[in-house]
Amino acid sequence: MRYASWMDELGEGFIGEMLKAAQNPKMISFAGGLPALELFPDQALQRCFQRVFEEQGKRALQYSQTAGHPPLRQWLAQQHNRHGKPVTMEEIAVTTGSQQGLSLVAQTFLDPGDVVFVETPTYIGAIQAFISFRAQMMMVPCDEQGIIPEELEKMLKRITPKFLYLIPNYQNPTGKVMGLERRIELLRVAQVYDLLVVEDNPYGELRFEGERIPSLIELGDHVIYLGTFSKVLSPGLRVGYVVANEDIIHHLCQTKEGVDLHSNNLTQRAVFEFLKDGLLPEHILNLRTVYKERRLAMVQAIEKYIGDEVEMIIPSGGLFLWARFKNISNSYDYVQETIRQNVLYVPGQLFYSDGRVTSEVRLNYSCSTPEIIDEGIQRLARAIRK
Numbered sequence: 001m002r003y004a005s006w007m008d009e010l011g012e013g014f015i016g017e018m019l020k021a022a023q024n025p026k027m028i029s030f031a032g033g034l035p036a037l038e039l040f041p042d043q044a045l046q047r048c049f050q051r052v053f054e055e056q057g058k059r060a061l062q063y064s065q066t067a068g069h070p071p072l073r074q075w076l077a078q079q080h081n082r083h084g085k086p087v088t089m090e091e092i093a094v095t096t097g098s099q100q101g102l103s104l105v106a107q108t109f110l111d112p113g114d115v116v117f118v119e120t121p122t123y124i125g126a127i128q129a130f131i132s133f134r135a136q137m138m139m140v141p142c143d144e145q146g147i148i149p150e151e152l153e154k155m156l157k158r159i160t161p162k163f164l165y166l167i168p169n170y171q172n173p174t175g176k177v178m179g180l181e182r183r184i185e186l187l188r189v190a191q192v193y194d195l196l197v198v199e200d201n202p203y204g205e206l207r208f209e210g211e212r213i214p215s216l217i218e219l220g221d222h223v224i225y226l227g228t229f230s231k232v233l234s235p236g237l238r239v240g241y242v243v244a245n246e247d248i249i250h251h252l253c254q255t256k257e258g259v260d261l262h263s264n265n266l267t268q269r270a271v272f273e274f275l276k277d278g279l280l281p282e283h284i285l286n287l288r289t290v291y292k293e294r295r296l297a298m299v300q301a302i303e304k305y306i307g308d309e310v311e312m313i314i315p316s317g318g319l320f321l322w323a324r325f326k327n328i329s330n331s332y333d334y335v336q337e338t339i340r341q342n343v344l345y346v347p348g349q350l351f352y353s354d355g356r357v358t359s360e361v362r363l364n365y366s367c368s369t370p371e372i373i374d375e376g377i378q379r380l381a382r383a384i385r386k
């Protein structure tokens with residue numbers, strides 16, 4: 001078959017291999033980014049779907065608007081402000097998960113060969129979305145708060161990217177948070193160079209400690225914000241959204257028409273019922289409590305079983321812990337051994353758009369109980385020492 005040339009850049013199909021390995025019932029997987037299954041509010045959602053059928057009947061089964069179910073857009077608009085002003089419904093488009101938001105942004109803005117600036121390292125799904133539209137990714141140097149504005153500025157003096165993509169809260173994969181001053185400085189640089197910023201925020205609500213920091217879209221102009229219900233409600237629903245100025249939303253919707261006409265009408269209505277009932281805040285509080293416990297269990301297990309051989313970034317929210325093994329050079333080399341030991345992680349290499357060799361790994365703690373985390377980290381310690 002003559003597949004498109006970008007498919008060659010997708011690599012070895014590591015994710016498929018992981019998903020296959022995860023089928024083994026003895027496997028402990030720290031590889032996915034899955035929310036805890038047992039915490040899904042399935043019964044409340046069932047009632048919401050039921051109510052949609054009872055009260056809205058066949059309308060919920062009809063085609064609907066590309067930008068999304070208007071009451072849901074209205075609700076989302078009320079949750080946000082853009083550059084200090086209230087957001088209107090016209091500045092919101094509902095997407096099929098924020099992954100589709102990423103893909104729509106890529107398709108709407110990128111011509112083949114265009115440059116996109118990303119964090120070092122960054123989310124695999126964003127790398128995939130951008131390379132499928134033939135983008136050239138360039139990594140901006142980062143420190144413990146993410147993108148370093150001075151480094152960004154140095155790069156902008158030489159190169160004009162189409163946009164900068166970043167995850168300021170509990171970043172995937174590193175768990176890092178960008179502080180307020182850093183956000184303001186980054187936006188100042190973006191303004192000077194007329195740089196479009198794409199802010200992806202799936203984890204912001206999963207905060208274990210510290211104060212909420214305003215989003216980039218609240219602080220500056222020229223930002224596209226991607227949100228999602230995947231991590232705070234359920235990823236299977238596939239409901240995400242974009243906040244941006246009306247012109248950008250209009251263009252994204254033109255793209256979306258050609259992709260899927262609109263996101264699932266029935267599901268958008270059921271999610272709106274859940275939100276209207278005011279069920280989300282309490283659910284998020286519960287998620288924060290459970291994930292915080294699991295984060296602690298993972299940190300303690302790493303300290304106990306791996307100790308000085310590892311350096312880790314302890315996340316203050318989100319789903320991931322980023323660690324670097326001091327005594328190995330390439331974490332990819334240990335994947336087969338960890339599969340033999342029935343534990344999975346994602347080797348750091350996959351999160352670097354240049355595919356560099358690294359001894360870092362991403363570990364997910366949200367979908368395993370503290371006991372399972374303890375056992376999994378013991379297995380990981382055995383594998384790494386082999």
Ligand SMILES: Cc1ncc(COP(=O)(O)O)c(C=O)c1O
Pocket residue numbers: 033096097098099100123125167172200202227228229230235239240
């Ligand atoms: C940073 C980031 N962006 C986007 C997504 C996609 O999420 P969704 O389920 O909303 O498509 C993920 C999922 O893991 C993610 O980590």
